[in-house]
Amino acid sequence: MEAALSGGDTAGGDPGRRPKRLPRTVRERQILDAAVFVFSQHGYHDASMDEIAEVAGISKPMVYSYLGSKEDLFSASIRREATKVIEAIAETMTPGRTPEMMLYDGFVAFFTFVSQNRDSWRVLHRLAANQGGPFFAEWAEMRDRVIEVVSTLMVHQGSEGGLPEEIAVQGEALAAALVGATESLADWWMDHPEASPRKMAARMMSLVWNGFGDILRGDYWVPPHKR
Amino acid sequence: MEAALSGGDTAGGDPGRRPKRLPRTVRERQILDAAVFVFSQHGYHDASMDEIAEVAGISKPMVYSYLGSKEDLFSASIRREATKVIEAIAETMTPGRTPEMMLYDGFVAFFTFVSQNRDSWRVLHRLAANQGGPFFAEWAEMRDRVIEVVSTLMVHQGSEGGLPEEIAVQGEALAAALVGATESLADWWMDHPEASPRKMAARMMSLVWNGFGDILRGDYWVPPHKR
DNA sequence: GCGTAGCCTTACTCACGAGTAGGTATAAAT
DNA sequence: ATTTATACCTACTCGTGAGTAAGGCTACGC
Numbered sequence: 001m002e003a004a005l006s007g008g009d010t011a012g013g014d015p016g017r018r019p020k021r022l023p024r025t026v027r028e029r030q031i032l033d034a035a036v037f038v039f040s041q042h043g044y045h046d047a048s049m050d051e052i053a054e055v056a057g058i059s060k061p062m063v064y065s066y067l068g069s070k071e072d073l074f075s076a077s078i079r080r081e082a083t084k085v086i087e088a089i090a091e092t093m094t095p096g097r098t099p100e101m102m103l104y105d106g107f108v109a110f111f112t113f114v115s116q117n118r119d120s121w122r123v124l125h126r127l128a129a130n131q132g133g134p135f136f137a138e139w140a141e142m143r144d145r146v147i148e149v150v151s152t153l154m155v156h157q158g159s160e161g162g163l164p165e166e167i168a169v170q171g172e173a174l175a176a177a178l179v180g181a182t183e184s185l186a187d188w189w190m191d192h193p194e195a196s197p198r199k200m201a202a203r204m205m206s207l208v209w210n211g212f213g214d215i216l217r218g219d220y221w222v223p224p225h226k227r
Numbered sequence: 228m229e230a231a232l233s234g235g236d237t238a239g240g241d242p243g244r245r246p247k248r249l250p251r252t253v254r255e256r257q258i259l260d261a262a263v264f265v266f267s268q269h270g271y272h273d274a275s276m277d278e279i280a281e282v283a284g285i286s287k288p289m290v291y292s293y294l295g296s297k298e299d300l301f302s303a304s305i306r307r308e309a310t311k312v313i314e315a316i317a318e319t320m321t322p323g324r325t326p327e328m329m330l331y332d333g334f335v336a337f338f339t340f341v342s343q344n345r346d347s348w349r350v351l352h353r354l355a356a357n358q359g360g361p362f363f364a365e366w367a368e369m370r371d372r373v374i375e376v377v378s379t380l381m382v383h384q385g386s387e388g389g390l391p392e393e394i395a396v397q398g399e400a401l402a403a404a405l406v407g408a409t410e411s412l413a414d415w416w417m418d419h420p421e422a423s424p425r426k427m428a429a430r431m432m433s434l435v436w437n438g439f440g441d442i443l444r445g446d447y448w449v450p451p452h453k454r
Numbered sequence: 455g456c457g458t459a460g461c462c463t464t465a466c467t468c469a470c471g472a473g474t475a476g477g478t479a480t481a482a483a484t
Numbered sequence: 485a486t487t488t489a490t491a492c493c494t495a496c497t498c499g500t501g502a503g504t505a506a507g508g509c510t511a512c513g514c
Binding site: 463 | 486487488489491493494495497502505509510
């Protein structure tokens with residue numbers, strides 16, 4: 001339980017007998033690491049501040065002193081992890097490419113992130129989305145960015161379809177479904193981790209780009225350079 | 228808290244002064260109704276047995292006497308609501324039709340159910356899927372049944388004579404994504420309830436049957452009889 | 455009538471966990 | 485050397501909510 005978090009309890013290779021007394025910024029990082037871990041294991045309510053403090057290798061009052069209440073702590077955890085995901089995906093979202101490739105690369109980036117940050121993903125997925133109050137706001141921001149991208153793609157390309165209003169609503173709905181499908185597939189992947197991130201991304205593309213109709217005809221999606 | 232200790236919440240319009248003393252089966256139904264409602268409002272942890280008892284119009288020990296612990300009660304709620312959904316969808320799943328129409332009708336049935344049973348859906352999706360332990364098992368069982376149906380549909384249709392192994396894995400993954408997309412779209416719908424169940428089903432078909440590629444070309448899905 | 459079984463209640467116990475009071479020890483500043 | 489600030493702790497309070505003890509009221513069989 002305790003190992004593998006935050007690079008151990010003592011900072012640096014210093015052999016002194018008093019490894020304690022670390023500066024605030026370091027402790028805050030450790031606390032957040034612990035919080036993400038514990039929240040991901042037990043969910044918001046079943047996670048206790050005592051356990052978070054213990055995992056962080058510090059006493060409870062320090063947690064309160066640095067990060068505030070349990071809500072504040074959870075909020076901070078979400079914000080930090082959400083930023084990670086967003087940045088991981090945003091890096092690949094360079095403009096001037098085909099929507100198809102943007103989507104594919106976005107999926108690859110996402111699944112790569114999930115495979116390397118399971119705890120982060122667990123915290124974000126459905127913990128943040130579910131609880132009422134301030135957590136939802138953090139989550140919604142990330143979701144809105146996805147919706148934005150999807151809507152942009154639609155307006156950019158297929159604006160023949162009708163009023164901009166209708167397109168926007170349609171885009172929102174599709175983005176929601178898209179995100180849900182991706183999340184769900186990520187969950188499934190955690191139980192069947194044989195496939196590579198690229199393979200998972202290709203599966204997503206088969207479903208949401210080609211569509212089920214094509215799939216039933218045996219027409220799965222493959223990257224352009226292999227066609 | 229409530230002024231009306233004996234009046235008010237009892238079912239039946241009888242004006243008699245002693246409407247209490249109902250048989251066990253009736254009380255159990257009332258308790259489950261109350262439980263679904265309260266759980267859907269507050270989530271598992273924030274729902275208190277006291278409130279469930281109060282909403283059911285009964286005292287707390289009765290709840291424990293009839294339905295057992297809080298976990299048992301939640302479990303029973305999930306099981307009952309899950310059965311409802313499955314049956315609603317299963318009714319429309321008559322064999323001998325095209326996969327396309329089976330899928331569409333399944334979506335219509337599902338979205339119709341959700342629109343008429345918001346609390347059920349909240350309990351099932353937003354809660355059961357998230358809480359760990361025995362609750363997740365109930366949920367997973369239901370989800371697996373849907374996934375199984377979808378993947379057999381795919382294998383049956385798409386692989387006349389080849390690659391059963393690969394198709395099976397592929398099918399499971401895609402079914403998981405498909406279910407996730409549907410769930411997620413249902414959640415979105417609860418915040419944007421303007422559209423009809425048919426419209427929502429059509430949106431799902433646009434995404435997962437036609438695919439995003441077609442959508443960007445303005446090619447949305449429409450029911451066959453309108454083509 | 456009288457027992458027994460089932461419906462139903464008030465009024466507790468008890469554990470758990472968020473948040474805090476109040477104090478110690480070490481490093482930096484003067 | 486003394487003050488000040490910061491890191492850090494043990495040991496509490498206190499509300500909340502799951503679960504229970506112990507008994508009352510109503511009906512129905514005999």
